[in-house]
Amino acid sequence: MNYTKPDLTVDVVFLTLVEGRLKVALMRRDKAPDKGKWGLVGGYIHTDKDDDSDAAAVRTLSSKLDFVPSHLEQVCTEANAHRDPRGWSASIVYLALHDPEALSNLLERKDMQLFDVEDGGVHLPADMAFDHAKLVRVAVERFRAKAGYSTIVGHLLPESFTLAELQNVYELVRQKPQNPANFRRKILKLDVLEPLGTQHGSGRPAQAYRLASPIAYFDRELA
Amino acid sequence: MNYTKPDLTVDVVFLTLVEGRLKVALMRRDKAPDKGKWGLVGGYIHTDKDDDSDAAAVRTLSSKLDFVPSHLEQVCTEANAHRDPRGWSASIVYLALHDPEALSNLLERKDMQLFDVEDGGVHLPADMAFDHAKLVRVAVERFRAKAGYSTIVGHLLPESFTLAELQNVYELVRQKPQNPANFRRKILKLDVLEPLGTQHGSGRPAQAYRLASPIAYFDRELA
DNA sequence: ACAATAGTGTCTGTTAGACAGTATTCA
DNA sequence: TGAATACTGTCTAACAGACACTATTGT
Numbered sequence: 350m351n352y353t354k355p356d357l358t359v360d361v362v363f364l365t366l367v368e369g370r371l372k373v374a375l376m377r378r379d380k381a382p383d384k385g386k387w388g389l390v391g392g393y394i395h396t397d398k399d400d401d402s403d404a405a406a407v408r409t410l411s412s413k414l415d416f417v418p419s420h421l422e423q424v425c426t427e428a429n430a431h432r433d434p435r436g437w438s439a440s441i442v443y444l445a446l447h448d449p450e451a452l453s454n455l456l457e458r459k460d461m462q463l464f465d466v467e468d469g470g471v472h473l474p475a476d477m478a479f480d481h482a483k484l485v486r487v488a489v490e491r492f493r494a495k496a497g498y499s500t501i502v503g504h505l506l507p508e509s510f511t512l513a514e515l516q517n518v519y520e521l522v523r524q525k526p527q528n529p530a531n532f533r534r535k536i537l538k539l540d541v542l543e544p545l546g547t548q549h550g551s552g553r554p555a556q557a558y559r560l561a562s563p564i565a566y567f568d569r570e571l572a
Numbered sequence: 573m574n575y576t577k578p579d580l581t582v583d584v585v586f587l588t589l590v591e592g593r594l595k596v597a598l599m600r601r602d603k604a605p606d607k608g609k610w611g612l613v614g615g616y617i618h619t620d621k622d623d624d625s626d627a628a629a630v631r632t633l634s635s636k637l638d639f640v641p642s643h644l645e646q647v648c649t650e651a652n653a654h655r656d657p658r659g660w661s662a663s664i665v666y667l668a669l670h671d672p673e674a675l676s677n678l679l680e681r682k683d684m685q686l687f688d689v690e691d692g693g694v695h696l697p698a699d700m701a702f703d704h705a706k707l708v709r710v711a712v713e714r715f716r717a718k719a720g721y722s723t724i725v726g727h728l729l730p731e732s733f734t735l736a737e738l739q740n741v742y743e744l745v746r747q748k749p750q751n752p753a754n755f756r757r758k759i760l761k762l763d764v765l766e767p768l769g770t771q772h773g774s775g776r777p778a779q780a781y782r783l784a785s786p787i788a789y790f791d792r793e794l795a
Numbered sequence: 796a797c798a799a800t801a802g803t804g805t806c807t808g809t810t811a812g813a814c815a816g817t818a819t820t821c822a
Numbered sequence: 823t824g825a826a827t828a829c830t831g832t833c834t835a836a837c838a839g840a841c842a843c844t845a846t847t848g849t
Contacts, residue, residue, distance in 0.1 A: 353619050354577040357651070357662055394651070396576050396660035401652030426649040426664050428580070428617070429624030437619035439580055439662070441649050497791075513828075531812060533829075552827025553819040568720075569792040569810095736801075754839060756802070775800025776846040796849100803844070810837075817830070822823105 355428065355437040359406045360391035360481065362488035363418060363445040365452060365463065366505045369521055372449075372463035373485055376413065378478050379460065382434050387464070388478030389485070390414060391440065406443045414455055418447035420504035420563065424488050432480045444488045446504035496522045497570040500541050503560045509545050511555035512536070519572040527572055541565040578651065578660040582629045583614035583704065585711035586641060586668040588675060588686065589728040592744055595672075595686035596708055599636065601701050602683065605657050610687070611701030612708070613637060614663065629666045637678055641670035643727035643786065647711050655703045667711045669727035719745045720793040723764050726783040732768050734778035735759070742795040750795055764788040 363374040375387040392409045399405035403421070410417055421443055428439035455461060465472035466489050473482060496502045502518045503510070516532045536542065542558040586597040598610040615632045622628035626644065633640055644666055651662035678684055688695035689712050696705060719725045725741045726733070739755045759765065765781040 355580050355617060355619055357578050357580060394578060394660075394662075396578055396653065399653075402649065402662070423648055425646055426625065428664060430619065430622075437617075439617075439625070439664070441651060441662075511828085528812065528814085529828085530814080530830075535811080549820080550827070551821070552825080553821090553829080555828055734801085751839065751841085752801085753803075753841080758838080772847080773800070774848075775798080776802080776848095778801055798847105798849085800847080801845075804842085805840105806842100807840085808838090811835085813832105813834085815831085815833100818828075820825105820827080822825085 353437070355439050356433065356435070357394050358391055358438065358440045359394060359402055359409055359443060360389040360440045360484055361406055361410060361421075361443045361445050362424070362485055363390055363410070363414075363447070364466070364489070364492060364505070365447055365449045366518065366521065367449050367463060369517075371466050371489070371522065373466050373473075373489075374414070374455075374461060375464055375474070375477070375481075377460045377462075383478035386476055386478040387462070387474040387481075389481045394441075402441045406441075406445075410445065414461065416447075416451070416455060418445040418504075420444075420446040420501065424491050427480060427484060427487075440484070442484050442488060444492055446492075446501070448505055448507045450507055493522055497572060498567045500560055500562075500565045504563075508559050509548065509557045510559070511548050511557055513555060515558075523572045525572060532572070535571060539565070539567060539571070576660070578662050579656065579658070580617050581614055581661065581663045582617060582625055582632055582666060583612040583663045583707055584629055584633060584644075584666045584668050585647070585708055586613055586633070586637075586670070587689070587712070587715060587728070588670055588672045589741065589744065590672050590686060592740075594689050594712070594745065596689050596696075596712075597637070597678075598685060598687055598697070598700070598704075600683045600685075606701035609699055609701040610685070610697040610704075612704045617664075625664045629664075629668075633668065637684065639670075639674070639678060641668040641727075643667075643669040643724065647714050650703060650707060650710075663707070665707050665711060667715055669715075669724070671728055671730045673730055716745055720795060721790045723783055723788045727786075731782050732771065732780045733782070734771050734773075734780055736778060738781075746795045748795060755795065758794060762788070762790060762794075 365372050376390055378384050378386055378388050390413050394405045407417055424442045424444050426439055426441045430437045432438055470486055502522055505518050506514055512533050516527050520527055541561050543561045545557040545559055547554045548557040588595050599613055601607050601609055601611050613636050617628045622631060630640055647665045647667050649662055649664045653660045655661055693709055725745055728741050729737055735756050739750050743750055764784050766784045768780040768782055770777040771780040
């Protein structure tokens, strides 16, 4: 058994929704390699502190952003000889989602910024660290796909939301307009929402809902 | 940066279909730890030989089984402090599929055997190595789910197959009987099959097909 | 001719999509 | 009262599921 062990890291693609556009949180790297470039929130797995890779992702988010998002799931593992100039390396990629409300204080940090991932990522920084542009693309693709057959998009909204808000998020993520009457019927029939109070806006007040469980799956594409 | 690097391995859940039952290929471990127990086809990533983790999976299959399956995809990565008694370890889990035809010669090897994964895995060996029982469960679950909205099950059949054969596989994997007339209409309308010649059996000969592409996805559950 | 398997026609209930209409609030 | 937004009713076309029927082979 003579071979060098690869490095093992976690990288988190943290998405949120600002002004109707999907954004990813990137941090400016303060260390070589790729110092100064924008990269994902990530870091080495610490075998002395992390019980498993999920815990490593949570610890990384806590320590770098001081924040734990409402949804976190593993996407894939990117592992090859070329992604890091230092040599063979593996990164367990996570997708994180949270509503933007709680993020305002994070945005004042100079080393973190939200970048628009819409339009195929043309608004991302031109020279991102390592293969992180690809990791963003893969995670966003997975997210858009999963949005079609699950309630995952609920995590981009505050806990309590109206059907109009939910429909709006579906439309943004799936890039397809929905008919309000049909959207309402479809999602209510799925029985995944729990009614809360009413929410007041500029017209008739709307019934508020929350997700009955963190995530539910459908057997057909909803939107 | 002071921490010990975790071990990084690939483990392949190799499934095939024998006598109408889904089987997984397991090998008897010839080394400690867990020597003598049944485990997945797997091994360390060799940073000197493997360009990426997919290549490591292929090399492992080639060297241990002398065989490369028709379908191979990454499922997830299981990474924690407890799965290997030697310490923190990460395994990139792969799902592999192949029709059983080419496997007959492999079955004569004493260190490899096919185990039935049906009925919730009750026919698997009682004491499997490491967390491999869980890895089998996760990969089989993923496979059954993906079978519902893709042509992935085609890889459990020879390249050329009839609709009756395909329907049979769907029924086995999804554990739900299908109406032949409706199944035929649904799958043909999806336009994922390419007609070949005809295949003769004990009644009227059937049109043979093959997958038009290695895998295609549907927007609703097919079966 | 008959058994066996492949494939088609057609009816019915359910669902998706379109869109008109009603309900409830605020200014 | 009117603007704005929430919600409901209803029509139609498409589709899923059930099942009766026809087609083509081997024996």
